[in-house]
Amino acid sequence: GKAWGQFWGADCEALDWDMPEGGGAMHAVNGATDKLIRAMGRKPETAGVAMALNLVARVNGRRERLRMDDVGEVSALVAQCSVTSDALLHLLTVRVLDKLTRIGVPVLATVLRLAEAALKGTSGGGAGADAEQLALTDGGSPDASKIADSLESAVVGGAARDPRDARAVSRILMLLARFGERSAQARLALAEHRAETLCLSVLAHSPATLPPMAVTHAIRVLSLMFCSGGEAGTQDDGETSRSAAPSIPKCRMMSKSLSVLLNRSPEDGQLPGSAGMAAALDLLLRLNSARSMCLNLLFSTAEDAGADGAAVGHPVPVTVSCAFRLGVCANRLARELASADQRWDSTPRGSEGEAEAEESLASWLHVGELLVNLCQTVFVNCPTASVFLAVMLPGGVAPERVNEDTLKGILADVNTVLGRITGRTQRSETVLLRAAALLGNLRALQIGLLDTKMGPPPATLTREELSLPRQGVAGGASAAAGGADAARGLAGCSPEDLDHPMEEVVSILDAALDLENDPDWQLVAELDAADTAPGAGPRCEWEFDGAAHRAKRKAAIEKAEADLRAKRQKQKDRAERDERALARSSTSRRPSEAEGGRGSAGDSKMPRRSGSG
Numbered sequence: 001g002k003a004w005g006q007f008w009g010a011d012c013e014a015l016d017w018d019m020p021e022g023g024g025a026m027h028a029v030n031g032a033t034d035k036l037i038r039a040m041g042r043k044p045e046t047a048g049v050a051m052a053l054n055l056v057a058r059v060n061g062r063r064e065r066l067r068m069d070d071v072g073e074v075s076a077l078v079a080q081c082s083v084t085s086d087a088l089l090h091l092l093t094v095r096v097l098d099k100l101t102r103i104g105v106p107v108l109a110t111v112l113r114l115a116e117a118a119l120k121g122t123s124g125g126g127a128g129a130d131a132e133q134l135a136l137t138d139g140g141s142p143d144a145s146k147i148a149d150s151l152e153s154a155v156v157g158g159a160a161r162d163p164r165d166a167r168a169v170s171r172i173l174m175l176l177a178r179f180g181e182r183s184a185q186a187r188l189a190l191a192e193h194r195a196e197t198l199c200l201s202v203l204a205h206s207p208a209t210l211p212p213m214a215v216t217h218a219i220r221v222l223s224l225m226f227c228s229g230g231e232a233g234t235q236d237d238g239e240t241s242r243s244a245a246p247s248i249p250k251c252r253m254m255s256k257s258l259s260v261l262l263n264r265s266p267e268d269g270q271l272p273g274s275a276g277m278a279a280a281l282d283l284l285l286r287l288n289s290a291r292s293m294c295l296n297l298l299f300s301t302a303e304d305a306g307a308d309g310a311a312v313g314h315p316v317p318v319t320v321s322c323a324f325r326l327g328v329c330a331n332r333l334a335r336e337l338a339s340a341d342q343r344w345d346s347t348p349r350g351s352e353g354e355a356e357a358e359e360s361l362a363s364w365l366h367v368g369e370l371l372v373n374l375c376q377t378v379f380v381n382c383p384t385a386s387v388f389l390a391v392m393l394p395g396g397v398a399p400e401r402v403n404e405d406t407l408k409g410i411l412a413d414v415n416t417v418l419g420r421i422t423g424r425t426q427r428s429e430t431v432l433l434r435a436a437a438l439l440g441n442l443r444a445l446q447i448g449l450l451d452t453k454m455g456p457p458p459a460t461l462t463r464e465e466l467s468l469p470r471q472g473v474a475g476g477a478s479a480a481a482g483g484a485d486a487a488r489g490l491a492g493c494s495p496e497d498l499d500h501p502m503e504e505v506v507s508i509l510d511a512a513l514d515l516e517n518d519p520d521w522q523l524v525a526e527l528d529a530a531d532t533a534p535g536a537g538p539r540c541e542w543e544f545d546g547a548a549h550r551a552k553r554k555a556a557i558e559k560a561e562a563d564l565r566a567k568r569q570k571q572k573d574r575a576e577r578d579e580r581a582l583a584r585s586s587t588s589r590r591p592s593e594a595e596g597g598r599g600s601a602g603d604s605k606m607p608r609r610s611g612s613g
Contacts, residue, residue, distance in 0.1 A: 121158025334413035
């Protein structure tokens with residue numbers, strides 16, 4: 001048959017109207033490969049059924065061809081649009097990524113690989129030679145420094161080398177966060193594709209080469225993956241199930257990464273801001289809200305606490321091994337609160353600087369609220385005060401003996417700064433009330449520490465205390481909503497596709513407008529400024545000038561027209577010269593031809609002589 005795009009038609013399709021009655025059915029099944037359809041097409045009684053079956057077969061075959069081509073093209077387009085700096089296209093990419101994930105297209109893996117390449121760079125591989133072979137010394141032994149230099153020079157791009165890649169990483173993290181917020185199935189896909197690897201790489205990366213909010217977005221994705229357990233999802237067989245709790249090793253690894261971020265010192269490089277610290281403390285708070293997870297983050301076990309077959313109340317040997325520490329973080333909070341309070345007190349009342357200083361102080365008060373709540377949660381789940389001190393002391397080691405002076409010194413610097421803030425009665429009441437509430441919670445924590453057990457850490461814990469629940473806890477309404485969303489996902493539709501589509505379109509446009517006005521988005525979506533040449537004047541050569549550009553185009557057009565006229569004139573002159581040369585040659589040939597004609601005529605009139613005479 002003839003190919004028309006993705007569809008195929010029969011060669012004799014144009015002659016259908018010339019067929020006798022009843023002949024069209026046989027023609028409709030001529031191209032069928034199924035023997036039953038061809039046999040049914042020969043009989044008039046079953047010709048209609050044969051035509052229907054053949055049509056279904058052709059549609060199914062056409063659908064398979066379209067699926068392989070179009071889905072591959074859409075997947076590549078989604079991966080390309082994941083780094084877009086356009087707000088509307090960013091939101092639409094989130095929706096398309098969610099829909100493709102629901103039908104089982106693994107486009108999320110491509111997006112994650114693209115983010116890893118933007119963060120770490122890719123191997124150039126131009127020469128294709130082995131770095132170790134290139135770094136061989138004269139004696140034939142490889143030099144480690146030369147190998148490292150060769151590998152470093154082979155890497156192309158990356159957030160540390162190109163700020164455009166750094167902003168692309170932040171935009172992909174924002175995309176993943178919005179993708180995970182859409183449904184429980186999306187969060188399950190993030191866990192299946194191990195998106196935590198990218199997020200932990202961002203936390204371990206140098207903060208000086210990434211946008212300020214990149215760490216916050218990475219922690220946001222981790223929070224969706226690790227603290228959204230218990231939500232309903234739908235399996236391939238249509239049955240509703242709940243996502244299992246995250247594994248303990250992964251939670252400990254993530255807690256250690258967050259602890260390194262929170263306890264970073266100025267010698268380690270750029271310090272995280274208030275937003276990054278708040279996001280990290282909030283994630284730790286949500287992790288430690290379950291007693292079993294909190295104990296697993298505070299203690300390490302030599303055996304699997306969740307092993308089957310163990311008796312109820314079976315003791316499990318444990319040792320204190322805190323996956324996170326808060327001592328350095330508390331000291332930095334006290335310094336930041338003191339600095340923000342001093343700046344707030346030194347600015348004139350009613351000025352723009354006072355509003356900015358108040359906003360900065362409020363952000364660090366929010367960090368303090370999260371830190372105190374986390375300390376209260378850990379304190380409630382700690383068996384003894386010494387385990388809590390292992391989290392709060394800088395060394396991270398549980399002391400053998402605990403006295404009251406040590407307990408009173410916990411967060412003492414923060415207590416002093418908060419008392420100073422609450423004494424500024426002539427300032428904003430909102431900040432003063434937040435500081436007073438935080439101070440009350442802190443003093444309640446210190447009083448509770450004095451009343452807790454002072455003994456050493458326990459050597460064993462029961463199996464039930466360390467075992468994580470196999471299924472998360474969630475409300476019935478949220479579970480039912482999650483199951484309904486996943487069921488719609490298998491059908492290829494979502495609630496916004498079923499109810500009020502125009503309202504959903506308007507909401508997308510509103511969200512795009514809000515995203516364009518978001519300062520974080522503007523920071524990672526801005527275009528690179530052109531580099532000014534050294535010694536350039538007020539108007540550089542690279543700067544666009546409309547008048548000069550139009551003049552250049554006009555001059556180019558006039559030059560092209562002049563060249564064309566000159567070429568045509570040359571062709572005309574050449575044609576005239578050829579005509580004159582042809583005319584001269586023709587006039588010079590005519591007399592010579594006439595003379596030659598007369599000479600031949602005279603020779604013919606002369607008598608021939610005989611050979612004998």
